[in-house]
Amino acid sequence: MGSEQLTDGTIRLRPWLPSDAPAIVECIAGDAEMAVWLDRLPQPYTLADARFYIGMEGEEKFAVTEAESGRVLGSIGLRWDTPESAAEVGYWIRRDARGRGLMTRAVVLVSQHAFDSGAARVFLRADPENAASCRVAEKAGFTREGVMRSAHWNPRLGRRQDWAFYSLLPGELPS
Numbered sequence: 316m317g318s319e320q321l322t323d324g325t326i327r328l329r330p331w332l333p334s335d336a337p338a339i340v341e342c343i344a345g346d347a348e349m350a351v352w353l354d355r356l357p358q359p360y361t362l363a364d365a366r367f368y369i370g371m372e373g374e375e376k377f378a379v380t381e382a383e384s385g386r387v388l389g390s391i392g393l394r395w396d397t398p399e400s401a402a403e404v405g406y407w408i409r410r411d412a413r414g415r416g417l418m419t420r421a422v423v424l425v426s427q428h429a430f431d432s433g434a435a436r437v438f439l440r441a442d443p444e445n446a447a448s449c450r451v452a453e454k455a456g457f458t459r460e461g462v463m464r465s466a467h468w469n470p471r472l473g474r475r476q477d478w479a480f481y482s483l484l485p486g487e488l489p490s
Contacts, residue, residue: 321424328377338387339365342409354469388412401436402429422455440478456489457481
């Protein structure tokens with residue numbers, strides 16, 4: 316991917332830089348809502364955790380930033396099943412940027428990037444009780460395919476989570 320950047324004029328997706336580690340900590344540390352749904356995120360979240368995330372391989376990751384100021388808003392990534400097959404989208408956004416449609420914009424941009432890179436399908440999963448994450452998928456044009464029941468044990472919730480699966484096919488992105 317190199318130094319590729321994607322933008323719609325409101326937000327910009329760019330590769331993470333080592334210098335972004337403090338901004339990641341600022342976004343994640345102490346965010347109780349994020350911690351509940353993303354139980355694999357350490358809490359407290361440290362600079363060492365952020366540096367590990369930036370350097371972690373196996374996912375095409377982007378910083379989600381404000382297009383003009385460059386302020387880090389969140390993260391979005393693609394995990395490819397196989398090249399030219401399917402890509403799974405994962406995302407999070409900082410507390411003060413929620414509810415403004417910014418992550419929906421990021422999901423549309425990264426989905427278009429996946430299709431431009433040869434994906435036949437883009438999908439994501441979210442706990443059906445995580446209304447905000449499900450709303451992002453639906454507003455980005457994804458179709459809810461079904462629910463995998465009792466898919467994951469979440470110790471922070473103290474229960475097994477269901478996962479709603481959403482997918483998007485080429486030509487289904489909102490215009």
